[in-house]
Amino acid sequence: MSLNNIVLAVFIVGFCNNLHLCEAGQSCLSCTGIQNQSNCEHVENCKNDEVCFVQKHTTDSGSLLYDLGCAYEQFCRHSVGGIFGRRSEGHHVSCESCCNNTRTCNIDLKCESDHHVIGSTLPRECSDIQGQHPDGVYTIYPDGISPVSVFCDMHTENGKWTVIQRRLNGSVNFEQNWKTYKEGFGYPNGEYWLGNNIIHEITVHNRHELRIDMSDFDGLTKYAKYSVFSVGDEKSEYELTVLGYSGNAGDSFSYHDRKLFSTIDRDKDNSTCAQLYHGGWWYGSCHQSNLNGRYLSGTSPYGEGINWQTWHGYHYSLKSVKMMIRTLH
Incomplete structure (x- = not known):
């Protein structure tokens, strides 16, 4: 362990003990894809039921890398030798280990096995989180x-929904380029887009349903549900599959089934819709819904706001929208 890490660990423990500011949960070193475990100096404050972990993985080119951070205790095997599977970018995890005996205990946590097994016990989405938990x-x-x-x-309909998009107050600009929509942007506790790559990673496994909750500036609420929802990978231009409407908002999303994702710098329909309507979306000459459009206060220019055509039409921008998905058993 480096001198910097020793000083860092002593400081954190002393800070927590003296000021009682760290009692909410574990503190763990948190880094991704580093070559030397002892070089990690970033600290993450974990939730109450999370522990520290270290994972060792190799790339297809043979490089040995480490990930450190927080993980839910029930999803983290405490015996070494558990391989979680294959990283989408070509990394193979050879082992992992967890601890919660001291703060930043993963500074020196050893990962000692290279056995090959498959599968993952980590939650891929909110549906995988066991037990009763708050939003x-x-x-x-x-x-x-x-x-x-x-x-x-x-809590909504028995919960376990993974929120992939949320609009609340216009604090985040949704007129973003392809790369930004690919990786995701915003803040999970506020407005955000989860990221097309991540949405694909979730929906490629099992069948998923989609629920869209929306409200207007008069305090009225509506929802739309779809029994089939998935997003293809980047090679497919994040092609949308959405079927099976139910709800009380009217169906303004089935029109976008089989459409490709478009952004201001990579328009995949034939009408430059992303530029005209200021968002990243599955446009197709152009839209019946525009949930990533401009955040406006009610009345808006034709098609530019957060529109749901079957509720309020094209000249009204909604106050809030939440798109969320869940494994359909």
């Missing part, structure tokens, strides 16, 4: 390895 930001692992912060709706 809030949780850590999921859509590719089986890489941690992602996401908002989980744990």
Whole structure:
């Protein structure tokens, strides 16, 4: 362990003990894809039921890398030798180990086995989080390895919904380029887009349903549900599959089935819709819904706002929208 890490650990423990500010949960070193475990100096404050972990993995080119951070205790095997599977970018996890005996205990946590087994016990989405929990930001692992912060709706229709998009107040600009929509943007506890790659990673496994909750500026609420929802990979231009409407908002999304995703710098329909209507979406000459459009206060120019055509039409921008998905058993 480096001198810097020793000083860091002593400081954290002393800080928590003296000021009683760290009692909410474990503190763990948190880094991704580093060559030397002892070089990690970033600290993450975990949730109450999370522990520290370290994972060792190799790339297809043979490089040995480490990930460190927080993970839910029930999803983290305490015996070494558990391989979580294959990272989507070609990384193979050879072992992992967890601890919660001291703060930042993964500074020197050893990963000692290289046995090959398959599968992952980490939650890929909110549906995988066991037990009763409140709404809030949780850590999921859509590719089986890489941690992602996401908002989980744990109460609507028995909960376990992974929120992939949320509009609340216009604090986040949704007129973004292809790369930004690919990786995701915003804040899980506020407005955000989870990211096309992540949405694909979740929906490629099992069948998923989609629920869209929306409200207007008069306090009225509506919802739309779809019994089939999935997003293809980047090679497919994140092609949308959405079928099986139910709800009380009217069906303004089935029109977009089989459409490709478009952004201001990579328009995949024939009418430059992303530029005309200011969002990243599955446009197709152009839209019946525009949930990533401009955040406006009610009345809006034709098609530019957060529109749901069957509720309020094209000249009204909604106050709030939440798109969320769940494994359909």
